[in-house]
Amino acid sequence: MEKHAYTTELGTVHYWTAGPRNPGACTLVFLPGLTADHTLFDAQVTHFSHVYRCIVWDAPAHGESRPYPLDFSLDDYALILHAILAKEDVSRPVLVGQSLGGYVAQAYGDIFPGEVAGFVSIDSAPLKRSYYPKWEIVALRHTKGMYLSIPWGLLKRWGSFGTAETSRGRAQMRAMMDRYERREYCELAAYGYLMLADAIDACRPYAIDCPALLLCGEFDRAGDVRPLNKKWNKVEGIPLVWVPRAGHNSNVDNPEFVNSQIEHFLHSIGRENA
Template identity: 90%
Template sequence: MEKHIYPTESGTVSYWTAGPRNPGACTLVFLPGLTADHTLFDAQMAHFSHTYPCIVWDAPAHGESRPYPLDFSLDDYALILHGILAKENVSRPVLVGQSLGGYVAQAYADLFPGEVAGFVSIDSAPLKRSYYPKWEIAALRHTKGMYLSIPWRLLRRWGSFGTAATPHGRAQMRVMMERYGRRDYCELATHGYLMLSDAIDACRPYTIDCPALLLCGEYDRAGDVRPFNKKWNEVEGIPLVWVPRAGHNSNVDNPEFVNNQIEQFLHSIDGENV
């Protein structure tokens, strides 16, 4: 992988590219979840970069895109991502977002209609206001005290066991958490929930105007992600596939299955000449 730096007014954003340079082909853009870094998609970058152009980033304030002030919104993420893709001459992005990354993809599609060739949601949820009761949005705005009250040792255990169902997945999440330290991790996590609640409360259409696929770990216990995916599938008819033997980070717990599903999705896009 080749590392790049994208400058913004608030700081620099790190991202990595790999794979063949083919401006006419779909480019896979991998978007990790909240507090996760680009290594979350190591198995996907290794697999797909043999045949597709691939990009993965450390979102602002994540991983190597630090230091970065916690003053950004979900739309800011989408705008920065758009700038990166323009810089890389990407015209047909397939946005593959895990958890928070799935929200970023939806904000991107909303701000730039017609530009996304495909969307793969991995253990994420819809952004439309109609899916959320008022109490849940209010709860998202008040997580800081809860996070800061949990001892760091216990928080690391909960964070790793709550996101992954396999020893490898838990170990990887623990490593990513430890790169922050307690205070930075808690501040980033709570800001992430706040910007998510702001995006939902904006009551925008968040129309997905491209082929889409929902992937969700059968053992995903992160909030209401599993019920959200069931309802997302029922209401909007987006295909939903349960990832066996996987938790919230299903692309790490069961990369072979997830890679196969993404591969089939890409073939369907090529078949439709999107």
């Protein structure tokens, strides 16, 4: 992959590109989850870059996009991503977002309607306010103390075992967590939930105006992601596929299955646009 940098007023955001750069061809944009970095999608970039152009970032305050002050919103993420894609001459991307990355994709589509060719949600959830009880929004705003109260070694164990079902997935999550200092990680995680609460409380439409696919690990234990995906599928009719033998980071636990589902999705988009 080729590494690039995009500079904002607050800091530098790093992203990577791979694959053929054909004008008008499909571009896959991979958006990692909270505290995760671009390596979360290594298996997808390796698989798809033989045919498609691929872009993956370290979101602001994540991975190599540090230092970066915790002074941004989900909309800011979407605006920065849009500027990066404009720099790379990408006009209608297929956004593939895991967890927080799925929320970024929804904010992107809300701000830039008609500009997304497809959306794949991996272990994420809807942003519409109607899906969430008030107490849950309140809880999202008060997680910092909880994170800071947990010893770092135990938190890393919970983080790796809570997001993955396989030794490969747990090792990768542990490696990503090891790149942070304890307080930095806790503050970033808590800020991410606060940012999510603000986005949900904005009560915006977050309409998905493009073909979409929901992928969710059958053993995903992150909050209420599984029931929310069931409701998302039922209310909005977006196809939902359970990823076998996978937890919250299902694209790492079972990359072969996830890659095959994304391939089917991309082929269906191609038929619709034919």
